[in-house]
Amino acid sequence: MSPQRRLGLRNKIVVVPMGELDYSMVNKLASRLVSYFSVGVDVLQGVKIPQEALNQQRGQYYSTVILTKLELMKSAPGEKMLGLVEEDLYIPSKNYVIGQADPAGRSALVSLFRLRRENYEMLDEAKVLYSRLLKESVHQLGRLWGFKDCRNPKCVMYLTDDVYEVDRKGNKFCDNCLRRVKVRLK
Secondary structure (H helix, E strand, C coil): CCHHHHHCCCCEEEEEEECCCCHHHHHHHHHHHHHHHCCEEEECCCECCCHHHEECCCCEEEHHHHHHHHHHCCCCCCEEEEEEECCCEEECCEEEECEEEECCCCEEEEECHHHHCCCCCCCCHHHHHHHHHHHHHHHHHHHHCCCCCECCCCECCECCCCHHHHHHCCCECCHHHHHHHHHHHC
């Protein structure tokens, strides 16, 4: 039995592709999230990114505005929304963000923009991009379930600021994170 299944995580994840995305990668991610969190995962048809999120001067989208739109899309209180975008995101305190989660609103967002921006050289670009997307999606969804940022650089909950750190961290929760959340869910 997976550690996530032992935790008894409930509810449902709704993946929301926003803008133009590769649906085969979105569907592959959704399938993996099912086994990862032991919950149902739905994939919505693509929706438009809210234009009010675009900051013309920066050429980036304000992620908090998009999170608000995701929250409004929920059809049930137990749903956890995961928005996926290709566009570059920011919050006022940072030049860019790869992802953001709003645990109170149960919505999270991941951008592929910075995950794509590195030279893959001879690596399989699609495989590396998917690995990065999976790690960041699990990290942001983990925050919705109460996981905190972790100091263990091998844990998926390790806070990363750039794609090199994303590549170095693991794609699973460490034992300490699993223990902390298990205690909170009892």
